[in-house]
Amino acid sequence: MAWYQTDCIEKPLCATFRKLGTCVGQNPWWFLLIPLFVSGGIGAGFCFFAENENNNIEDQFTPINGPAKSEREFIKEHFPTNDSQFFSRQRLYTEGTFASFIAVSKDGNVLTKVAFEAILFLDKKVKDFQFYDNGTAYNYYNICAKTADTCFSNALLDLLHYDPNLVESTNISYPIANRAFIAGTVGGVELDESGTSIKMAKALRLHYPLREDDETYKRLSLLWIEKFLNEFPMDLTYSSCIEVSHFTSVSRHEEFEKSSKRIIPLFSVTYFLSISFSILSCMRLDCVRNKIWVAAMGVISAGLAVLTGFGLLLYCGMSFAINTANAPFLILGIGVDDMFIMLASWQKTKVHDRIEDRLAETYAEAAVSITITTLTDVLAFYIGIMTPFWSVRSFCVYTGTTVLLCFIYNVTFFGAVLALNGKREASNKHWLTFRKVEEDHKPGESKFHGLCCVGGTYDRDSGMESELKVYFFFKKYYGPFLTNRWTKAIVVFLYVGYLASSIYGCLHIKEGIDLRNLAFDDSYLIRFYDDESDFFSEYGPRVMVAVTEPVEYWDSAIQDEIETCMERLENNSYVDPELSESWLRVYIDLSIKMSIDIREKNTFIENLPKLFKFVSSFQQDIELPGDNISIRASRFFIQIVNTSNSIDQKNMLIELRNLANECRIPLLVYHPAFIYFDQFLVIVTNTVQNIILAAIAMLVISLLLVPNPVCSLWVTFAIASVLVGVAGFMTFWGVNLDSISMINLVVCIGFSVDFTAHITYAFVSNDKPNADERAIDVLYKLGYPILQGSLSTILGVAVLSIAGSYIFRTFFKIMFLVIFFGAVHGIIFMPVFLTFLQARGKQHSGPPSGHDSNAHSYRHVHHSKVNGEASYELTER
Secondary structure (H helix, E strand, C coil), rough: CCCCCCCCCHHHHHHHHHHHHHHHHHHHHHHHHHHHHHHHHHHHHHHHHHHHHHCCHHHHCCCCCCCHHHHHHHHHHHCCCCCCCEHHHHHHHCCCCCCCCCCCCCCCCCCHHHHHHHHHHHHHHHHHHCCCEECECCHHHHCCCCCCEECCCHHHHHHHHCCHHHHHCCCCCCCCECECCCCEEEEEECCCCCCCCEEEEEEEEEEECCCCCCHHHHHHHHHHHHHHHHHHHCCCCCCCCCCEEECCCHHHHHHHHHHHHHHHHHHHHHHHHHHHHHHHHCCCHHHHCHHHHHHHHHHHHHHHHHHHHHHHHHHCCCEEEEHHHHHHHHHHHHHHHHHHHHHHHHHCCCCCCHHHHHHHHHHHHHHHHHHHHHHHHHHHHHHHHCCCCHHHHHHEEEEHHHHHHHHHHHHHHHHHHHHHHHHHHHCCCCCCCCCCCCCCCCCCCCCHHHHHHECCCCCCCCCCCCCCHHHHHHHHHHHHHHHHHHHHHHHHHHHHEEEEEHHHHHHHHCCCCHHHCCECCHHHHHHHHHHHHHCCCEEEEEEEEEECCCCCCCHHHHHHHHHEEEEEEEEEECCCCCEEEHHHEEEEEEEEHHCCCCEEEHHHHCHHHHHHCCHHHHHHEECCCCCCCCCCCCEEEEEEEECHHHHHHHHHHHHHHHHHHCCCCCCEEEEECCCHCHHHHHHHHHHHHHHHEEEEHHHHHHHHHHCHHHHHHHHHHHHHHHHHHHHHHHCCCCCHHHHHHHHHHHHHHHHHHHHHHHHHHHHHCCCCCCCCHHHHHHHHHHHHHHHHHHHHHHHHHHHHHHHCCCHHHHHHHHHHHHHHHHHHHHHHHHHHHHCCCCCCCCEEEEECCCCCCCCCCCCCCHHHHHHCHHHHHHCCC
């Protein structure tokens, strides 16, 4: 059968680039200098980097319109806090301002006299930390959050009266002691035979809440926290009985901000590796044909694109998230890859043709190819802008824009470099000294003299530069080996195993970003997070259950409905029904004991002060208007348990919200942690949505620009296969599906096109009669460029593997999987599968190509011998 062609866009695009190549070849200095001046001017936008950098974790890594954010606004409006008189940690609508430390016993029990003495020593040190502001001395007691004019205190320390001699003799019930919930204070608990009292505990957590009533107290509290962070680590521990970790309300943000500063030095390492790899790949023993300067300028071209793209967006005020710092590493790999494409096409031209003609041929052949891959990559990034995470949007805007500029710099700046280097070679000048050298080796001259002072050789038959011998490895050894019958069977077996493993991994992938992963590995936060997870994970947050509209609380039917709603929530598997807190239950019980009839509106509201006198904190749970004639809103509390992982947190949030929505009374459930839990609800759906849109876009581009519809079907298969592999092996490599990895999966589609589209096209358009011969011929022409391009991209991100941050290591891991699996599909799976397609390739008519060129890019649409006369017609009409 014949393969139908769809080259209505390819042909005019090819002709346009031919004209551009001629223009660049005729005016190389203009196309070299103008981009340099543009980069210098626009790159000045980096002056605005500090004001555009946004490292607010909530802004960047939580859904923009997450339900919890609107729920928080409701709680903030209707239940304002009062840190100076009625502080209650469970009633905060944010995490608050605080310092905290966890003391872990070295011998397994923190409730001993020796351990308790060490803890009390630290407690006193913390409270005595002193700082000066405008000549006035402040310590914890001056700025602490208060309840009834007294600093909020630790329930367990109050129970023991701060006396180490009582700790071993006092019977401490759990999780309620002295009418206070202490599960958040005592961790790693082992109960006695009764199951109600603590036998031993491994950890104790002390919390120091601070006032934030107004800007003055906020500022003073932050100054105290700064003092705490500077001095507390020095006091930590020289104790032989406890180990201590610490945390503050600003720790996460401050540690996260350090990421950008610590990652910048890796840029220089990456550029050194990329330049070294490019030079080694382009180095020739011929002192004229050597492409060292071309290789170096190709890397610089990618750097100029980064400078221009980032500078432009910073000029425009685009927010810069920390994960966007990954972009230069990726763009460098893409830019170097495109450089190899341009250079490979240049080397296929005849060395004695005019420079503008050589560059026109190069552009006609290579520029269309990198146009396809640029479009697929840019579209993949811009589709990611639709995600509800600012961190993803920032990364996608910066990377997509810069990849586009990288393409522009390749067809202008780097094209000019090729032209100027071509003029040097045409004059047979030395690559380093730029002095003319002899072309032929004279008898009697040493080999060293020949290497240094003789050059400019080329293939006399074809008139082109001599090709590299590595191509023959794929033709003589690798291709025949891969197309062997037994090798094909092994490849099919391996693919089935790969697919099965990938699907298994996809079914077990974890969702959501763990906040501990936002800090560097050596951060003091990691130890605190570990202690918190090890000893305080049994009991989760205390969740507010708010009635959002005025209801008739005095009506027994309303009371019954509220009670029914609470019971449904309490019967949930993630809720401990014994630890709920309801002002309405207490009020009803109190009214019965006091023989007060509260079934009438006026008596219900008028007697509320008696409830507040009995439990003063309930005053913060009922919103009364100024005239005290109704209740606008109220809230209750339930205790969450057994939510130590992201799956439980997601399920808990969904179930509680569903139960609240099913209630006839208008309810919402809220806790500050829900701001971060909301990511679990959208991460999968948004990832799938973006992947589908990106896949459709890739398919459309392939149909329009790759002139063979059969290729598009094979490319779609390859995209799906690579995507499943990357997502599945993320699980085995410890990478969660979160806002950081989500966009990389979308990018995976763009790179999958790069590896497979043109391998497939080269096969179906090959004119050899046998499928195995076509596969060998395709590997001969494209095998090495695939490896070269894969290595250049991996080198661009390889340095991130040693970064001490989850964000950057995750980027490396996923990009490595994308490139590795893409390359494996390109040079192993796809050639074998295509041999099962026995239909003959396209038969060409017209004069045969004069040279079977090998230096092809793996992303290159037009192949000299592969396309035969089709390529001839496109370039000669």
